[in-house]
Amino acid sequence: MTPSVSSKVGLIGLGAMGSGMAASLRRAGFEVYVFDVRREVAEKFSKEGGYACSSVAELGALCDVVVSVVVNAAQTEDVLFGPRGDGTGCADTMRAGSVFVMCSTVDPNWSVALEARLEKLGLLYVDAPISGGAAKAASGEMTMMTAAKPDAYAKCEAILDAMAGKVYKLGDHAGAGSKVKIINQLLAGVHIAAAAEAMALGLREGVNPEALYEVITHSAGNSWMFENRMAHVLAADYTPLSAVDIFVKDLGLVLDLARASKFPLPLSSTAHQMFMQASTAGFAKEDDSAVIKIFPGIELPHAKK
Amino acid sequence: MTPSVSSKVGLIGLGAMGSGMAASLRRAGFEVYVFDVRREVAEKFSKEGGYACSSVAELGALCDVVVSVVVNAAQTEDVLFGPRGDGTGCADTMRAGSVFVMCSTVDPNWSVALEARLEKLGLLYVDAPISGGAAKAASGEMTMMTAAKPDAYAKCEAILDAMAGKVYKLGDHAGAGSKVKIINQLLAGVHIAAAAEAMALGLREGVNPEALYEVITHSAGNSWMFENRMAHVLAADYTPLSAVDIFVKDLGLVLDLARASKFPLPLSSTAHQMFMQASTAGFAKEDDSAVIKIFPGIELPHAKK
Secondary structure, three states: OOOOOOOEEEEEOOOHHHHHHHHHHHHOOOEEEEEOOOHHHHHHHHHOOOEEOOOHHHHHHHOOEEEEOOOOHHHHHHHHHOHHHOOOOHHHOOOOOOEEEEOOOOOHHHHHHHHHHHHHOOOEEEEOOEEOOHHHHHOOOEEEEEEEOHHHHHHHHHHHHHHEEEEEEOOOOOOHHHHHHHHHHHHHHHHHHHHHHHHHHHHHOOOOHHHHHHHHOOOOOOEHHHHHHHHHHHOOOOOOOOEHHHHHHHHHHHHHHHHHOOOOOHHHHHHHHHHHHHHHHHHOOOEHHHHHHHOOOOOOOOOOO | OOOOOOOEEEEEOOOHHHHHHHHHHHHOOOEEEEEOOOHHHHHHHHHOOOEEOOOHHHHHHHOOEEEEOOOOHHHHHHHHHOHHHOOOOHHHOOOOOOEEEEOOOOOHHHHHHHHHHHHHOOOEEEEOOEEOOHHHHHOOOEEEEEEEOHHHHHHHHHHHHHHEEEEEEOOOOOOHHHHHHHHHHHHHHHHHHHHHHHHHHHHHOOOOHHHHHHHHOOOOOOEHHHHHHHHHHHOOOOOOOOEHHHHHHHHHHHHHHHHHOOOOOHHHHHHHHHHHHHHHHHHOOOEHHHHHHHOOOOOOOOOOO
16 A cells, blocks of 8 residues: 555554554554653553654644553643643644544544544544454454544545555544544443343352353354453453443443433433442452452352463 | 154144144154144144144154244143143153153243153153244254253254254253243344334434444344344335344243342343333234334334335
């Protein structure tokens, strides 16, 4: 794939997803400029063939397309406008007509407003939450749920394609990307909590958990999350691939979105309560499947020796 | 497959599942005796090569293995012991050592008790709920979730294999078959309601429902039920393959089971409320995906012309 406009790309946030995305961009032939608050992580990437920037402002001045892969809206605000909007962000140095690609999971109404705020600065915007996990990010096979104005897409199409196996284009302005991502998180969160509730009932009733897993994963009760997360419970491995507190946050975003239009979400609010119970009971940083630990009166599977 | 003990099998209840199972047994070479309260349905089956009985008592006297495919525990009681236990049931005529195969979705504690009640009459019992839908029942590819004593399995193994593509053996006495089936219904019911909640939020937020379906069915938020039932919503086709009231019943059984051991099920109870709301709002006999009609302030997809 030939880079369309500029071969320089900036990427901010070299976490589990961002580091894989930066590597995918480099493999595709882009000059990749990176920034991470952990200076050593950016230096490591530069040794592998990228360029480490010492600030987001430096990165913004160098790149026509900036991809932001930070944790949430608050960090995105810091990246764009500096802490407390002090003018040290990348939006303060990006040239007019440059594109900001926002990959975090955020309140869609905030994303819609951000497009307008950046437009006032002469900047283009892509609402582009990502999905698929670290392994797929590293191999360039992750999914992007995007929405943007045609001008913005035109300037970064090749960059999006280099990072993702599938780029869904869901609208001609910001919003639908974040909305679809939020709805995916609604289902993911409810399904993890439901999987835990089902497995917990099985344990309470003395059903063999391995047999239950085998039957359910071949039946109409299956979900992507049941199959994935209940394997962690059977292995008694609560090493966080994604932590309980991520769903405290993401189901919170789901409920915030719905509350803005006074829309009832009975299952999402129930699942949110379950994750908050797990978090405050001491499992905040464990794998999200640890939500099963809120159920009383059961003995969970032990790790195989 | 060679019939193991007797080539005669009785099957009671020629509904969507039972009629397919009876046909599978006949194809496998068994002499199949059937009973249905709708006399004409049994007569039709007899013309295709089976034998119609005029009562469950007659059927019980003729067959060493009786497969019951009625709607619930109350109908199973009638089949076994006659209405109000008046002695006109098949248990009243079955020979000692015969096997009763119970395929309904029931309270597992009732199924456990039934095994003991039949044992007192000298009858064997297989706890054998079924899953997979009418098409798979007709082709002999459905799933059975079974538990039984070894003596009972020994007498009907070939019969179970003739009806199902997969026979899960989950325990050496009654209970685990019905428990796993109930847990599958927990997940199925919660997932249908969650799919409806997610699609409803998408419609509220102005997301294109076809695009949302496409993304979710390729993402970690997917479930077997989302993929299957939201296709009905997109087509605006609420023809009941399985009705709202089935989940009023089945999630009721889930909650009954858990209540017996004072076990909390936050999501199941919330989903049960949603199906009851849909039922009483007028959608009881519509497809279970009609649970989406409880959500206010949205316009559902219309049928394509």
